[in-house]
Amino acid sequence: MKAVVWHGKQDLRVDNVPDPSIVNPHDAIVRVTSTAICGSDLHLYNGFIPAMKPGDIIGHEFMGEIVATGPACETVKVGERVIVMCGISCGRCWFCKHELFSACDNTNPAGSQAALETLYGHAGGALFGYSHLYGGYAGGQAEYVRVPFADVGCVKIPAELSDEQVLFLTDIFPTGFMAAENCKIQLGDTIAVFGAGPVGQFAVKSAYLLGAERVIVIDAVSERLAMAAQQGAIIVDERHGDVIPRIEELTGGRGPDSVIDAVGLEAHGTGVGAVYDKVKQVMRLETDRTTALRNAIMVCRKGGTVSIPGVYGGLVDKFPIGAAFAKGLSFAMGQTHFHRYAKPLLAKVQAGEIDPRFIVTHRIALAEIPAAYKMFNDKQDGCIKVVAKVGT
Amino acid sequence: MQPYPVVRSRLVGVNIAPAERIATGLAGGAAIAFGVGQRSVRGMLLAGVGAIAMMRAISGRCPLYRSRAARKGIQVRRAITIQCTPQKAYEVWRDLANLPQFMTHVQSVTLEEGGVSKWVVKEGGKELTWRAELIEDTPARRLRWKSLPGGDISHEGSIDIRWATGDRGTIVEVKMRYFPPGGLLVASALYGFLRKLTAAQIGAELARFQQLIETGELTTGARRVRDLDEDDKAISAQQVSPLERALDIGTSAETSTWTGATNGATNGGAR
Numbered sequence: 019m020k021a022v023v024w025h026g027k028q029d030l031r032v033d034n035v036p037d038p039s040i041v042n043p044h045d046a047i048v049r050v051t052s053t054a055i056c057g058s059d060l061h062l063y064n065g066f067i068p069a070m071k072p073g074d075i076i077g078h079e080f081m082g083e084i085v086a087t088g089p090a091c092e093t094v095k096v097g098e099r100v101i102v103m104c105g106i107s108c109g110r111c112w113f114c115k116h117e118l119f120s121a122c123d124n125t126n127p128a129g130s131q132a133a134l135e136t137l138y139g140h141a142g143g144a145l146f147g148y149s150h151l152y153g154g155y156a157g158g159q160a161e162y163v164r165v166p167f168a169d170v171g172c173v174k175i176p177a178e179l180s181d182e183q184v185l186f187l188t189d190i191f192p193t194g195f196m197a198a199e200n201c202k203i204q205l206g207d208t209i210a211v212f213g214a215g216p217v218g219q220f221a222v223k224s225a226y227l228l229g230a231e232r233v234i235v236i237d238a239v240s241e242r243l244a245m246a247a248q249q250g251a252i253i254v255d256e257r258h259g260d261v262i263p264r265i266e267e268l269t270g271g272r273g274p275d276s277v278i279d280a281v282g283l284e285a286h287g288t289g290v291g292a293v294y295d296k297v298k299q300v301m302r303l304e305t306d307r308t309t310a311l312r313n314a315i316m317v318c319r320k321g322g323t324v325s326i327p328g329v330y331g332g333l334v335d336k337f338p339i340g341a342a343f344a345k346g347l348s349f350a351m352g353q354t355h356f357h358r359y360a361k362p363l364l365a366k367v368q369a370g371e372i373d374p375r376f377i378v379t380h381r382i383a384l385a386e387i388p389a390a391y392k393m394f395n396d397k398q399d400g401c402i403k404v405v406a407k408v409g410t
Numbered sequence: 411m412q413p414y415p416v417v418r419s420r421l422v423g424v425n426i427a428p429a430e431r432i433a434t435g436l437a438g439g440a441a442i443a444f445g446v447g448q449r450s451v452r453g454m455l456l457a458g459v460g461a462i463a464m465m466r467a468i469s470g471r472c473p474l475y476r477s478r479a480a481r482k483g484i485q486v487r488r489a490i491t492i493q494c495t496p497q498k499a500y501e502v503w504r505d506l507a508n509l510p511q512f513m514t515h516v517q518s519v520t521l522e523e524g525g526v527s528k529w530v531v532k533e534g535g536k537e538l539t540w541r542a543e544l545i546e547d548t549p550a551r552r553l554r555w556k557s558l559p560g561g562d563i564s565h566e567g568s569i570d571i572r573w574a575t576g577d578r579g580t581i582v583e584v585k586m587r588y589f590p591p592g593g594l595l596v597a598s599a600l601y602g603f604l605r606k607l608t609a610a611q612i613g614a615e616l617a618r619f620q621q622l623i624e625t626g627e628l629t630t631g632a633r634r635v636r637d638l639d640e641d642d643k644a645i646s647a648q649q650v651s652p653l654e655r656a657l658d659i660g661t662s663a664e665t666s667t668w669t670g671a672t673n674g675a676t677n678g679g680a681r
Contacts, residue, residue, distance in 0.1 A: 039634040042627040075633075090626065110624045112493050112578060124621045127629045128614035135613075144631070154631030164633055167625070 021075045021160030022387045027065030028395075030388040035075065038156060038164035043090030046168030048102060050408040052181035053080040053158050055387065055394055056104075056189055057215045058282075058329050062149070063391050066283060067331065069133065069150040077387075078104035078146040079189045080158025081181060082408070084172070093169045100172040102165055103356040104189040106144040106155060109170035119143065120353035125166065126153045137332075142353060159387055161408055173360045176368070182405060183367055186220070186374045192359035194220025194280070195227075197327035200350035201276035203228045208269055210234040210317065211251070212310040213280035214242035216377050216403050217327050221278050222251050223372055234268055236261050236313075241400040245376070265317045273319035281310035282328025308334045315342050326351035380404040420479035421598045424470035431467045438463030480593060483565070484601065486608045489583035490616040494623050496550040496571045496580045502623055503553065503569060503582075511628070512618035515611070526558065538562035564589040582619070584612050 023033040038047055056079050061067050081101040084094050094100065107114050111123035122143030126134065130153050134141035137151070144166075147157015156163065165171055175184050194217050201209055209225045211218050214237035225233045226249070235246035238256035247253050254264050265274065284307060314324050315338050324347055342349070366372050379402045382390055390404045426434070441460025445453040466472055492499060502508050506519040506527055517530040522541070531538045540561025546554035546568070554568040565588035574581045590604060621629050 036634060039636075041630060041632055041635055044625070044627060108621075108625045108629075110493065111620075112491070115493070124625050125629055127631055128617040130631070131617050132610055132613060144629075150631070153629070156631075156633045166629070 019161035020384055021156070022077060022384070023072075024062060024070055024074045024076050025072045028063060028392075030063065030076070030391055032385050032388060035160075037162050040086055040088045041164060042166060043088045044167045044169065045088040046084050046091055046094050046165045046172065047086040048080070048082045048100065048163050048165050048168075048172075049085045050080050050082040050158055050161055050163060051099075052082070052185050053077050053160075053384075053406050053408055054185055055079075055159075055390060055404045055406075057217060058148075059391070060395050061282075061284065061329060061331075063395060064284070067149045067151070069130075071150060071154075074147070074149070074154070075156040075160050076147040077157035077159025078148060079185060080146075080163060081175070081185055081188065082163075084168070085162070087168065091168055094172050094174075098172075099175050099177070101175055101184050101188050101360065102146070102158065102163070103171045103173070103360060104146055104158075105171075105353060105356050106146065106153065106166055107170055107357055108143075108167050109357075113143075114170070114357075117355055117358045119355040119357040130154060145353075159384070159406070161384070170357065173364065175364075179367065180375075181407075182375045182378055183373065184364065185405065186216075186377065187360050187363055187367070189354070189356065190216045190377075191220045191224075191363055191374055192356045193217050193327045193354040194222075195224040195359055195363060196354045197221045197278045197280065197325045198224035198228050198230075200325040201225065201228075201230075201278065201323050203230050204275070205229065206231045207275040208232045208234065209276050209278065210236065210265055210274035210314070211246075211278045211280055212236045212314055213282075213328065214239070214246045214253075215280060218242075218278070218280035219245060219249065219377055219402070220374075221280055221327065222246055222249050225278075226250065227366070227371065234265060234274060236265070239397050241379075242402060245402060249376075262313060262317050269319070273317050273322065275319055276323040276325060277314040277318040279310045279314045279324065279326045279328045282326075283307060283330045283332075308337065312336070312338055315347065318345065318347055320345045321347070323348040323350055325349075327354065377403045378405050382406050384408045420472075420475045421601045425475045425479070426466070426470050426472050431470055434463050435467030438465075438467055476598070480598065483587045483589040484605050484608060486586045486588075486605060486612060487583065488609060488612045488616060489581055490620055491574050491579050491581050492620045492623055493579040496573060498623065499571050499580050499582050500550045500553070502619070504547075508622075512622050513615050514618070527555075529561075531563075540564075562591070582616065584616065586612060 019035060019037045020032055021035050023031055023035065025031055040047060059076060062070060062076055084096050084098045084100060087094055087096055105120045106125040107119040107122040108124040113119070113121040113123055120143050125144040126141050130144070130151055131141035133151055144153030144155055146155050146163070147159070155166070173187070197217070198209070198221050201207070203209065203225060207230050209230045211221050211225070211233060214235050218235065218237070222233050222235060233251045234254060235243065235251040236254045236256060237243050237246070243253040243255060252268060254261050310328065311326065318324055326349065367374065379400055380390060382404060384406050387406055393399055394401045394404055438460045441463065442457045445455070445457030445460055447453070448456070506521060509519050510516045515531055515533055517532050520528045522528055526541050526543050528541050529539060540563050541558040542555045543558060544553065544555050546552055550571060552568060552570050556566040557564050565586060567584065567586040570583045572581050586608060588608060618628055621627065
C-alpha cells in the first residue's frame, strides 16, 4: 500500500510499504477514504517530537471502511463506514471507564510506557502515527490502517453525511470543543482564543455553541483571522503590536473570563519573550515556546480559566506562575478525550447545528501530502486545513 | 507506576550518614587524645582504635556496612493498580502457564514434584535456569517464593494483593530481592544499573499483566503479525534505557501484500 512515511525532519515521502494485518483480537483494518493533516503533525514534520524513527507512517485524522475485523470485535462489522478516534483507548481500564480516554492505561505498549514514565511520571494512552512515545502505531495518511480496540475507537457514520462533514470529529473538532467546555462558560462570558488554526476555529465555534457572549481571536495570519471573523469572532492582529492592551480594552479592563491557548509549543510570538524562547529552543535549553501561554495567563481575568488544547511536550521557563497564583487562575489542559465527544458532536452535525466543512481550504490526493505539509507549515496559499482523498 | 524512591545504597560510595560521621569523628578524636595522654600500651591501643574511627569518619565509607548490604542483595518494589478483584489477580498470577505471556523474557515455567517450579529465562541470548519453591500461598492475598540453591540466579520475591480504595480496583505489589552471580560485593559498582534494570523489567511485566487482565491482549504498535517478534525483542531489550530503546520499537520494511478480510482475521489471537 501507499503511505506517508517520515524519513526525518522536513523529509516526508509517499512510499510503498507492506499492508497491515490483524495482530490482536480487538483489531480491525480500515481502508482509508479521507485523511487530513493536523496542526500537531507539523510538530512531527519539524522534528519537535522525540522518538520518531525513519520509516514511521504518520497521520491521525482519518476515516474509511472496515475491511477486516479481529475475532474479539463485537460491534464493528466489515463494510461499515467509520471515523476513527485519533487517540487509541482500550475502553476497559479505570481511566477509560471514567471517560478519561486519553489517559488510557493499556494502549501504550510496555516499552513506550516506560519512556513516558521517565519523561512525565505516568504514561497516557497511545495515538495513531505520533512517535514511539505514543505507542509507535502506524498512522492514517495511508491506504490501510490497523485499528486496535476498534469497537472502542470507531464511530459508525450514516450514509447521508459526507467524509468532510465528519472527518474532523476524529480530532480537531472534539479538541476545540473540549477546550471551550473546559472554560465552563457562563452567561455573558467573553472568551479569548489564542491561535486561529483549525483547533482555534473549532474552539470559537464551540464557545458560541456553549453560550459565550463574545469570542476574541488573536493570530497573525490574515486568512485565519478572516475565517474567525466570519464565525463572528472579534479579531486581534498580533502584527499590529502588543495584544494585551487591546484585549484589555475589548473587555473593559477586566480581561476575558477564560482564555484558550490553541497554539502550543511552536508559538511564533513577538517581542523580547519570543526571541528569548526561540534562542533557548534552538540551543535545546528549552523545548517549548510559550508566548501564547504567557499572554493567556497575563490577560485572563482574576479567577478565570486558562484552557490549553495546544500541545506542549517538555519544559519551559519564564512561566508566570506568580501571575497565575495572584489572580487565582484555573488551568485545564491535556490531550482530548476524543471518544467522549465524537457521538454528541456527530449528533450536532446531523442536526445541522454546525457544518465542519467551513475549515477546509485545500483538497488533494495522498501522493500530494508531503508537498502539502510544506505549504501548511509555511502558511502559504491561505492554507488552513488540508484534506486528502485516498483511493478511488 | 513509578519505582519507589531509591534508598541510598550502603553498597557504593559514601555509606555512612552525616550525623553518624560527625559522631564517629568526635569519638575517634577523643579516643586519640585520651589514649595518647595515657602514655601506656593500653592508651596506644585506644588511640589506634580512635584513629580507625577517625578514618571511617573522614572517608564516610564503612566496609562492614558494605558487606552487610551485599548480603541483602538487590531489592526492588513496584506496584500497579488493575481493574479486577484480588481473586482474579491472584488466579492469573498463580497459574504458571500464564507467566511467560507477560514476562516476555521467560521461556517456560514448569511444575515439578513437591510444588517446585522450573524456570527457563532467555537474557541477552543466554539461557538461564533455576528452580523455585513457593513458601507462602495465601489465595487472593499473597504469594512468596524463593529460588533453590544451584540455579543460575538466586532470588526471592513476593506479590502482595489488596483492594485499592473506592472503585480503583486491585493493587498488585511485587517485591524482589536478587543476588547477581559472583556476589554483590564484586558487582557493587553495577548496583544502580542492576537495580534499574530489574525495576524496569518488573515494571514492564506488571504493565503487560494489567493489559492481559483488563483487555485480554498484549498491546503492540506492530503493524503486522510478522513484525511482532522484532517488536517483542525491542520491548524486552528496552529495559536497558527506556527512552533510547523506544526509538527502536517499530515495523520492518519488507514487502508483502495485504491478504484481505478473511486471511487477516485468522491471524488474530493473543500471543
